Amino acid sequence: MxxxxxxxxxxxxxxxxxxxxxxxxxxxxxxxxxxxxxxxxxxxxxxxxxxxxxxxxxxxxxxxxxxxxxxxxxxxxxxxxxxxxxxxxxxxxxxxxxxxxxxxxxxxxxxxxxxxxxxxxxxxxxxxxxxxxxxxxxxxxxxxxxxxxxxxxxxxxxxxxxxxxxxxxxxNFNLIDAGLCRHEVDYVYGINLTHALTLAAKTAEGINYYLLSIGRVQGPTLATVFEKEKQINVFVPTPYWQVKASTQLNEKEYDVDFSKAKIQYKKEAEQVINDCKNGEGTVKDIKTKESTNAPPIPFNLSSLQSESYRYFGYAPTQTLNIAERLYLGAYISYPRTSSEIIPETIDIKDILTKLKSIKTYTKYVDEIFAKPDLTPTKGKKTDPAHPPILPTGEVPAKKLSNLEKNIFNLVVRRFLALFGDPAIVTSIRILLELEKYKFYLRGRRIKVLGWMEYYPFAKSKEIILPEIRQGQKMKLSMDLVEKYSSPPSRYNQNSLRKFMEKEEIGTKATRASIIDKLYDRGYLFEKSIHISDIGAAVSETLAIHCPQVLSIEMTKQLEKEMETIEKGQLTKNRVLDDVRNNLEPILMDFKDDEQLIGNDLAVSIRKTWKRQSYIGKCDKCGDGDLIIIRSKATKKRFIGCTSYPDCQNSFPISQRGKISPMPKKICAYCRDKYNKEYPMVSIKIAGSRPFNSCVNWVNHEDIQKRYQKKKEKSKKASNS
Ligand SMILES: [Zn+2]
Ligand SMILES: [Zn+2]
Missing domain, CATH: 3.40.50.140 (Rossmann fold)
Structure with a gap:
């Protein structure tokens, strides 16, 4: 057998x-x-x-x-x-x-x-x-x-x-129970909240169906972004002024900081510049400081995602997908890990020896082998299942894509850096005095490159100053710059993921994809994360009618319970019972308010629909809007004017793919050729890249020609 x-x-x-x-x-x-x-x-x-x-x-x-x-x-x-x-x-x-x-x-x-x-x-x-x-x-x-x-x-x-x-x-039946439980709990949250929201919206007039989906961890994550959006909205920027100073040394320009970074009143800043006009700064003090930069610790999924975002701009899910491919190629170890400590069972020498055969790394490996001690750095976090993310030493046999190359290189270099010497950075601060004012000229030099030689991503910019002595005079040029205090900064996909990690909601393997889902549902948009009308409406509705499901505290608690199943200290059914006891009354209350909730949601749904179908101003009547319309008779879609029947303007449009308006974009071709402004749309057909199209595409010469050719071809084919 x-x-x-x-x-x-x-x-x-x-x-x-x-x-x-x-x-x-x-x-x-x-x-x-x-x-x-x-x-x-x-x-x-x-x-x-x-x-x-x-x-x-x-x-x-x-x-x-x-x-x-x-x-x-x-x-x-x-x-x-x-x-x-x-x-x-x-x-x-x-x-x-x-x-x-x-x-x-x-x-x-x-x-x-x-x-x-x-x-x-x-x-x-x-x-x-x-x-x-x-x-x-x-x-x-x-x-x-x-x-x-x-x-x-x-x-x-x-x-x-x-x-x-x-x-x-x-x-491992405890682990299995925990896994099953996670799916079942997520299912219960997902299906109940999605049904509740969608059915509530359906009660509103004119909303036949609009899927409003939300999951267990998505809820609190969305609410977090909404909170931030509100903070940004109520933020009132206040102006302040800066004295931007600089000096020329050996024909190079250096920035010089005024001692007061923010000046509240313009008058005060102007005074500084006036007082210093034509004067020269005198070097009063030179302070040198050396700081040691310890080598980094091994990568786990979280730190890999952070570094990959920082250096390459890859979103967390993208990084995980690339890492997964490298793992399947046997080039790196399993990426879904929390560990920051390389276990003793890993044959470090073997990995290094194999990496040596890759030309780029040969020199570094030789350097590392020449060291008296081959102990890698380590962090604090452990993972019972897997080591940190390490190269296996396997040399990629296939040609890697650029993305894969970048992540592979990052993982290998990080591994090499674990054996590197500390880097030493010398910073110099020179105090310049002019009238009664203080200015600082700063320099920064990497004295010992250490591990940064292997991991150059972390190398910060150097500012090399020429030799400067006490009492030296320097001419300072100054500008007045008006600035505004900035609102709280928005999340990006990586900082939001890190927030979830800090709050212990979701798991290392799921956080990135939870954020992705919020994008897919149209609740979040843009790299620097904004919340959409509909995302805000869902968040707001849940906050009013069942705040418990948005609670980070409760979500975290549930995560803890599920972890306890893994340890065999709690059963799956116990946790599911708790979830039911918790959710059932909330859902019943929600149902009682269905009509009310539906009306609230409908406002945002209508807004969203309107925005999604709005293409631009009508070029013919100048009064109505061009919107996407689906013909009741033919079921085909086209672009028409909201002033119909007074305005009969219409354009044919692709029947396939998802059409997104491109507000503010007008067709350059039609502007030059017809001296008219036609809006553009972006069309995304499954399986191909999105492309931009002018609504007036039928009057584009190149497209007409292409059509002509196609017609002739098919004519010939049918004749012969
Ligand atoms: Zn019109
Ligand atoms: Zn055009």
């Missing part, structure tokens, strides 16, 4: 198969479009299959005869994801439903021929849950009870073989 090994993703399945097969040539099998592998090791037959993310999902148990949406919902069950997906309208989802169904059936078939079962999904909450569900549903409770667990942190040969030879003797 054979052994069934379950991997989390197709790429991991392939890699694991290649490593486990003694010849390195596993047999690639294909049944009904589903790929799996057969391998041989120590006389055993191995069958390696793969999940495709979550193959199983949660569904509400409907009461007999119940149709449509309702709430509260607390009865639910796990089902194969295809059962839910096949009912959706999205073509893509229905295709996925088919794929999932085939995979599930294939694993069922293969399982019946296997005696031993091994979960080889990623070693964390998600991997435990994905593997458990497959075992339970496809292989049966007996197989689940006896199943083994491969635990590895890299997809390298060494780690995979080791974890195959010495698997954990059973699944």
């Amino acid at each position: 054979a052994t069934l090994i379950i991997a989390e993703k197709p790429t991991a399945m392939k890699k694991i198969s290649e490593i486990l097969d003694e010849q390195g040539k596993p047999k690639k099998m294909n049944v009904d479009g589903v790929t799996y592998y057969q391998a041989k090791r120590d006389g055993d037959d191995l069958v390696i299959v793969s999940a495709l993310g979550h193959l199983f999902t949660i569904e509400e148990i409907k009461q007999p005869g119940q149709k449509g949406w309702s709430y509260p919902i607390f009865d639910m069950k796990w089902v194969p994801a295809n059962e839910v997906l096949k009912r959706t309208k999205s073509k893509k989802q229905r295709k996925r439903a088919l794929d999932v169904e085939k995979i599930v059936n294939n694993i069922k078939d293969l399982s019946s021929q296997c005696e031993t079962h091994v979960n080889a999904c990623d070693y964390d909450l998600e991997g435990a849950t994905i593997g458990y569900n497959i075992l339970q549903f496809c292989c049966g409770p007996e197989a689940t009870k006896k199943a083994k667990r491969m635990k590895f942190s890299t997809l390298t040969k060494k780690d995979i073989l080791e974890s195959y030879k010495n698997p954990l003797k059973s699944l």
